[in-house]
Every structure is written in C-alpha cells, then in structure tokens.
Amino acid sequence: MTSVILLKTDALTKTYAGADGELPVLGGIDLEIREGEIVALLGKSGSGKSTLLRCLAGLVPASSGSVTYRGEELRGANPGTSMVFQSFALLPWLTVQQNVELGLEAQGITPAERAQAAAEAIDLIGLDGFESAYPKELSGGMRQRVGFARALVVRPDVLMMDEPFSALDVLTAENLRGELMELWESGSFPAKSVVLVTHNIEEAVLMSDRVVVLGSHPYGTIRDMFDIRLPRPRQRHSTAFEAIVDAIYQVMTGRPAKPEAAAQPGKRTLANTPLPTAGVDGMAGLAEIVAQRGAGEADLADLAEDLGLEVDDVLALVDGLELLGFVELRNLELVLTDQGAAFASADVRQSKLLFxxxxxxxxxxxxxxxxxxxxxxxxxxxxxxxxxxxxxxxxxxxxxxxxxxxxxxxxxxxxxxxxxxxxxxxxxxxxxxx
CATH class of the missing domain: 1.10.10 (Arc Repressor Mutant, subunit A)
Known part of the structure; x- marks a missing residue:
C-alpha cells in the first residue's frame, strides 16, 4: 500500500533580494514527504536546508514552483506542521505548562482541554514535575524537551526540527535523540512524519528513513538521496551503518556533478568562491595532525574519530585548507600538498608568510x-x-x-x-x- 504524501515540492526555488537582483538560495527542489517516515535534510552551511524546511512549513513563500500539503498548494503557514528550533524559543515569562499550551491557545482550544492535552504531552516527553517551572530554572536539555512538548501537543502531521540537538552537550543530545526514537518506534509519537535539518551525518543516519543531501553550487539543490533501511536501534559501529555514512561523506565532500561548475584557479570570483567558516588555528592544527600521520595523508573519517569529533566538525576546515591549496581530498583521503606540508611544519612567522x-x-x-x-x-x-x-x-x-x-x-x-x-x-x- 502506497503511503500518503503529506508534503510535496515541485521545482521549488527561493531567492532573496540583493543589491543588484535576486540572490538564489534554492534551485529546482523536487521532494516528497510521506506519512510514516523521518526525512533528514543534510548539507553544509549555505546549502539552503533551513530555508527548505521553512518553505515546507509555509513560513517562507516559494519564489517559483510550489509547495503542497495534502495536495493543496500552500498560501501561508502550513496548518499541518509544527516546529522545534535550535534555540529553544521559549517565552521566559511563562511556565512549562503555559509554554506547552501556547499552540493550543492559538487554535482556540478551551482552557480545560488544552490543560489536559498539555499534561499528556508533558508526561509523554518526560517533563512530569516541571509544569510550574520557568525556563530559567531548566537545563538546556529540559528546555528543549519543552520545545518538543509544545510542538507535539498540537498533534501535527509533520514535525519540523531545525538542528534541535546542536545547542546541547553531547551526552544530553544523545539521550534526547534516543528517547525520541524510542517514542517513534513505540507507535505513540503524536506526529505522522518528521523532517529533520542537520549538518551531522551520523545523526541523520541514526534517526532517519531517508537522507536528502543538499549541495550549494551555486545554490541549494538536491545532490543525492539515501534510503536508510537499517533496523532500529541502529549501531554506529556496525559495518552497514559505517558504509552508509561513508557513502554520504563521499557525496558531501565530493565536487559538483559537472566538473566545469567548480571554481577553477584563475576563475575564482567573489560569487563562485565563498570562504568556508574555518578559523586559522583550526586549519593549522588540522594540517599539523595530518602531517604527523606518516606520509602526510589521513582517512577523513578515521581522523575525525581519533580526534573525538564528527566528520561534519572538520569539513569546514578541510574546505578551507583545500581552497588555500594546502590539502587535496581524494575520495575520503586527506593529502597534504607540498605547500601544506610546509605550512604544517612552519614556525609562526613562516606560517604567516605561507598563509x-x-x-x-x-x-x-x-x-x-x-x-x-x-x-x-x-x-x-x-x-x-x-x-x-x-x-x-x-x-x-x-x-x-x-x-x-x-x-x-x-x-x-x-x-x-x-x-x-x-x-x-x-x-x-x-x-x-x-
């Protein structure tokens, strides 16, 4: 039986006004979100994943193309979605109970009914005992639980999550992810589908049924999609899990499908060569670590694991070093160039000159x-x-x-x-x- 299509985009584009015309952010996105699936929108900064999420939620209008919800084209906010934000976005002067009731109040639900529904959502998300607390009294993890309860209490068709774990410490994020997946698998999840925006590849593979990889050359497009058919709970270190992660790494770190679309030396411009968000200290440190690994090369995934980081955490540094000609990325192998080796071993003064x-x-x-x-x-x-x-x-x-x-x-x-x-x-x- 074919599952119901809840959300669909056809040739969706989004541009914003610039000084001399329209600045493209999304270009020609075709995507379906079906009932019963978790879809992760994955990509580097600037790939348009958060903009796409907001278009699906009806918070940002399409410039061309269309977004439909249950077959009806959106002309405003999507009534079938609710959002969980990275920044928690709680009202500090309201209690947990009052924050959770906000969406229901906006729908005109009676006080008694919304109090009951909020109590059930609070219980479901593990906030019992905190109903009368204010956000300032809560840890980051508990504040985000309030955000989830507030989004789920309206029982949306699609729960939208915009990097909901990135503001939390590693252990808290891992715990909250695990609890949400247990709730999803239990059949008690109040939403029919989930769309998750993340830059974390392992998070996407752990949680989703489908990973949509967005690229940004020169604007956000769908570079590839991956169906994740692994049983839950998923094991990070299983061979099948690592194979999918490696395949996604390959797509995210690869060049554009058309080689001529890549910026070539001598053809780089302000428009086609944006600077990655990479600090000098981070790039220098990564170059030194690669230089210490024998032949001046390292497997990117292994390197990140040895450092206790996600590969996503070092991608911007890799992009910076590659732009400057200090490294080459061959599949998933990071290789220092002659200039990169000199940069990695230089003293401070020489390092500045090489840079x-x-x-x-x-x-x-x-x-x-x-x-x-x-x-x-x-x-x-x-x-x-x-x-x-x-x-x-x-x-x-x-x-x-x-x-x-x-x-x-x-x-x-x-x-x-x-x-x-x-x-x-x-x-x-x-x-x-x-």
Whole structure:
C-alpha cells in the first residue's frame, strides 16, 4: 500500500533580494514527504536546508514552483506542521505548562482541554514535575524537551526540527535523540512524519528513513538521496551503518556533478568562491595532525574519530585548507600538498608568510587587499565591502564571509580591522607580503 504524501515540492526555488537582483538560495527542489517516515535534510552551511524546511512549513513563500500539503498548494503557514528550533524559543515569562499550551491557545482550544492535552504531552516527553517551572530554572536539555512538548501537543502531521540537538552537550543530545526514537518506534509519537535539518551525518543516519543531501553550487539543490533501511536501534559501529555514512561523506565532500561548475584557479570570483567558516588555528592544527600521520595523508573519517569529533566538525576546515591549496581530498583521503606540508611544519612567522601567499586563492581577501592598496590612505569602511558582497550573498552569509576574510587577513598581516570605526586599514607589515 502506497503511503500518503503529506508534503510535496515541485521545482521549488527561493531567492532573496540583493543589491543588484535576486540572490538564489534554492534551485529546482523536487521532494516528497510521506506519512510514516523521518526525512533528514543534510548539507553544509549555505546549502539552503533551513530555508527548505521553512518553505515546507509555509513560513517562507516559494519564489517559483510550489509547495503542497495534502495536495493543496500552500498560501501561508502550513496548518499541518509544527516546529522545534535550535534555540529553544521559549517565552521566559511563562511556565512549562503555559509554554506547552501556547499552540493550543492559538487554535482556540478551551482552557480545560488544552490543560489536559498539555499534561499528556508533558508526561509523554518526560517533563512530569516541571509544569510550574520557568525556563530559567531548566537545563538546556529540559528546555528543549519543552520545545518538543509544545510542538507535539498540537498533534501535527509533520514535525519540523531545525538542528534541535546542536545547542546541547553531547551526552544530553544523545539521550534526547534516543528517547525520541524510542517514542517513534513505540507507535505513540503524536506526529505522522518528521523532517529533520542537520549538518551531522551520523545523526541523520541514526534517526532517519531517508537522507536528502543538499549541495550549494551555486545554490541549494538536491545532490543525492539515501534510503536508510537499517533496523532500529541502529549501531554506529556496525559495518552497514559505517558504509552508509561513508557513502554520504563521499557525496558531501565530493565536487559538483559537472566538473566545469567548480571554481577553477584563475576563475575564482567573489560569487563562485565563498570562504568556508574555518578559523586559522583550526586549519593549522588540522594540517599539523595530518602531517604527523606518516606520509602526510589521513582517512577523513578515521581522523575525525581519533580526534573525538564528527566528520561534519572538520569539513569546514578541510574546505578551507583545500581552497588555500594546502590539502587535496581524494575520495575520503586527506593529502597534504607540498605547500601544506610546509605550512604544517612552519614556525609562526613562516606560517604567516605561507598563509599570505595562499590567500591569493581567496577572492574576497584579495579584493579587500586590492581595495586598500588603491585607496589614498590605505583604508576603507567595512560598509563598502558589505555593499559589494550584498550583490552575491544574503545578509547572514555576507556577515560570515566578512568575518572569515577578516580573520584570515589579520593572521596573514595583510590588513587590520578596527571595530570601533568599522574600518579596514592596510598596515606597513602588509607591504612586505606578495
């Protein structure tokens, strides 16, 4: 028997207004969410997964294409969904009971009925005894339980979760994930389906029946889908589990399907070469660790496990090192280039010089340096760079791009940034670099 299609997107696109036109975020998304499944939307930062979730929830309108709920095109908020946020989003002046009742109150449910329904949701999610507590009295894990109870009390068709465990410590997140999966398997889960946004590959494989991998070259598209047919509870270290995780790693760390779509040296621009959110210390540390592993190469998954991290935690660092020409990623093998080996073994001063040379591959950093060199006083306001980036990025991405460029340029001593005046300035030390 074919399961009911609860949500569907057809050729969904989403763009936001930029300084000189529309900035694409999602491009041509075709997706179905069926009754009885957990679907994970997985991708790196900037792949559009949270935007897609909000389009499915009817919180963000499509620019073109359509989103339908039970066959009806959405024209506003989706009545069949509820949301759990990363930031808990509780009202601090309300008790646990009152926070959980909010959705029911908005639906016009009588006080007696919503009190009863909230009590049942509170019991279901393990919050008994905390009904009269305020959010400030609760730990992060308990606050997120309130968020789940508030979302589930309205018994939605589809529960939407936007990185709901990322603000929690590892043990708390693991415990809450496990309890939710037990509840799902018990048949008592108040929602018919779940859509989970995550950047954590293992989390996606642990929880979902289907993993949708989004890519962002140059905007969010579905790169691949994986059906997860492993029995629950799933064992992280089983051969089958690791094989699926490795296959997803391969897709997430791979190049675009069309090689010509990748930014090539000499063709890099502000638009096609965004800077990954990677700090200099993190990249230097990762390069040193790879250099210590014999031939200057390491299996990415094994390396992350040895460090006690998820592979997702090091992907941005890998992207940064790859952009700068310090590493090459061959399948899942991270290999230091000659420049990368020199960077990994250099003292602080030499490291800065090598990093400055490598920044010729980072268009935004070079644009800042060139602008300062052309300025009469070697200075420029940050607002100028914000205005230029607004032609290519949304506001949140713009801010992250400029933060990363500032961090990299400061380390290489190419320029200084003065927060009080919001001004970049070319310093004398910068003139010693190529």
């Amino acid at each position: 400055a040379d490598a920044l010729t591959r980072a268009p935004l950093v070079q644009f800042i340096v060139n602008t300062l060199n052309r300025s009469d006083n070697g200075a420029q306001r940050a607002g100028f760079f914000c205005d230029v980036l607004a032609h290519h990025y949304t506001q949140s991405h713009l801010e992250r791009q400029l933060e990363t460029a500032t961090d990299w340029g400061r380390y290489a001593e190419l320029f200084a940034y003065h927060a009080d005046s919001r001004q970049y300035r070319l310093e004398k030390a910068a003139h010693t670099h190529p």
